[in-house]
Amino acid sequence: MARIIVITSGKGGVGKTTTSSALAMGLALRGHRTAVIDFDVGLRNLDLVMGCERRVVYDFVNVLNSEANLTQALIKDKRCENLFILPASQTRDKSSLKREGVGRVMEELSRGFDYVVCDSPAGIEHGAMMAMYYADDAIIVTNPEISSVRDSDRMLGILAGKSRRAETAATPIREYLLLSRYDPERVQRGDMMSVDDVQEILSLELLGVVPESKAVLTASNAGTPIILDKESDAGQAYSDVVKRYLGERLPHRFIETTKKGLLNRLFGE
């Protein structure tokens, strides 16, 4: 049975798709059979970030409507044979997602994969509800600013009340926090919330802090999950996230400002 992971946030633009692609690629690179699903029906993006937009034939909605089977719709990643992408439909809307249909697809994926990563749309409407309903684990992507934190808090309340695990009184969804677009210098100056500020409100298990990085945009535009860019701090942060998710205990990086020595200041970038 696969573990179903939802990447969610409430707020838009915080890095859900970036995280979904990085986490899925990271898990697959470590030998786990992984599927990543785009739940943002009508505004599909995951295929672009994964660099497979020109290979989409069938999509998630086709599978839900039994117009195609899963093996036809799943796109195998060219960089990692353990990774498969199920793109969203760009021509339909979120009402195509029916709970029973999504349940059927999840069950089928569960049989063939170790992990199923669900990339949730923003908001708390139907699409987001469908993405999180069958989840075993939830990664809450949050930016260090108050509106994002509050939306995450709201999403946590929904996870605790409206998921399948909540409705069947099973073990609750495991909730993790991923803090993205973190800028230690701005935190130090006091114009960005710190990890502690965010944790005071959300108090979740911290899966990782991903620093604000130009490399993320570059990677997205190139259709390469950022985790493959091992030089960038964001890529390294996502590698840590994957390891921590799989149970490794690692100290958190990228929280402090880098103290530059004299030589570094003279010859550094």
Add this chain to the structure above:
Amino acid sequence: MDIAAPHSQFELKAGTFTLPLLRLLDTNMDAMAEQLSDTVEQAENFFHNTPVVIDLNDISGITVEFPMLVGLIRGHGMIPVGVRGGTTAQHEAAEMMGLAILADNRQSSRTISRHKSDSKSGSRSNSQSDAQSNVVPIKPEALTTTLVNKPIRSGQRIYAQGGDLVILGQVSSGAELMADGHIHVYAPLRGRALAGVKGNENARIFCRDLQAELISIAGHYRTSENIDTRLRDQPVQIYLEDHILRIEIF
């Protein structure tokens, strides 16, 4: 939010209304008729089709000629809907005339008007109705204390019907706690807490760390900007004393 739900024909919801109260001071129907005419004459439009509640508190136990009274009120264009106060005998007579017996709760009338003015500011009327369906009713058999050991997240509402509410986790801003009795929060309270929502003026709120957006006891409320900053982040108890909300550091 339930996807498979069929289209329902109606929703059952609670609403609060402020109604004019006709407080009877005597039972002389002739004098009543005269005074009523004079009053209505001054503002006919105001009384036209207005539902009114008859207050019997000052004439408790005295026989009222309800058929006459109802006729008089209707004759002036108003709609008598119920009575408040009075004795069982009076209630029986009122029921004969199709009047409802309303709970004699002076507090509740104050609560209503407060809530009214609150929602008029527009800030919460919307979320109120929207969130109404999210209220988690505590099972009716659990009529004493409700204990919650999880954090209460933004947008969640917990209502302890008929008893006290004890919360062990933090209460996020945007969350709402309600109890007919006391509310205890053993973690930061950042959301709203409304104790004694059915009018119990003896209800209290206890919290370890006061950062609340709004606190209310039996309808007497205070928003965070009206809470003394020296009381913020402090362990406090909140109670009513002579209809005034008191916040006291432990």
